[in-house]
Amino acid sequence: MYSDPRVVQFVEQNFVPVRVHVKDQRDEFQRLGERFGSQWTPTTLLIDESATERHRIEGFLPADDFLSQLAIGAAKAAFARKDYTSAERLYRDIVNTHATSDAAPEALYWAGVSKYRATNDPAALGETARAFADRYQDTSWAKKASVWK
Numbered sequence: 001m002y003s004d005p006r007v008v009q010f011v012e013q014n015f016v017p018v019r020v021h022v023k024d025q026r027d028e029f030q031r032l033g034e035r036f037g038s039q040w041t042p043t044t045l046l047i048d049e050s051a052t053e054r055h056r057i058e059g060f061l062p063a064d065d066f067l068s069q070l071a072i073g074a075a076k077a078a079f080a081r082k083d084y085t086s087a088e089r090l091y092r093d094i095v096n097t098h099a100t101s102d103a104a105p106e107a108l109y110w111a112g113v114s115k116y117r118a119t120n121d122p123a124a125l126g127e128t129a130r131a132f133a134d135r136y137q138d139t140s141w142a143k144k145a146s147v148w149k
Contacts, residue, residue, distance in 0.1 A: 004063040007070070014074045015046070046073030054080060068098035072107060079114060088114035105136035109145055122148075 002008065011017050036045055036053060044057040044066075055073030057066065075090035091114060094107035112128025115121075125148035132142040 002063055002066060007063055007067055010067055010070055014070070044070075046070070046077065048077050048080060052080070064098060065101055065103075068094050068101040068103035068107075071098070072103045075107070075110065075114075079110065079117075082117075084114045084118035088118060099135075105132075105139040105141040108132065108136060109141040112145065112148070 036043075036047075036056075038045070038058075040058050042058075042060065045053055046055040046057075048054050054076040055069070057069045057073075061069065071090055071094045075087045075094070078084075078087035078090060088111050091107040091111035094101070095104050095111065098104055098107075108128065108131060112124050112131075115124035115128075125145070129145045129148035132139075132145050136142050
């Protein structure tokens with residue numbers, strides 16, 4: 001587990017952490033690895049209350065990047081629960097707090113989708129497409145949002 005207090009706080013506030021160690025808990029590790037198709041360690045699986053995987057992080061990341069990926073997972077879980085307002089807030093937090101992370105363009109895209117799903121107002125999608133004109137223009141997420149102009 002990360003010793004960075006920001007990571008610890010985020011995990012404690014948003015998840016019920018369970019750690020399975022490859023050497024100390026071989027049988028459990030193998031069972032979960034087979035169930036979720038884990039290919040490498042460490043693998044962080046963000047699983048909701050219905051045991052559905054919502055996000056996966058494979059390998060080590062620096063704390064800031066790990067935090068942004070954890071936040072993506074929390075937002076995906078909120079979206080899956082149809083809690084679009086919370087999902088949008090979580091996605092926007094990523095864009096604002098981790099603007100230079102790999103997760104930020106994805107978060108911007110899904111923030112727009114979340115707002116649209118919450119309001120049924122297509123203007124939310126247009127706003128998102130315009131935001132990509134200012135940020136993350138060369139990403140696949142900007143290309144996906146380009147149809148919303």
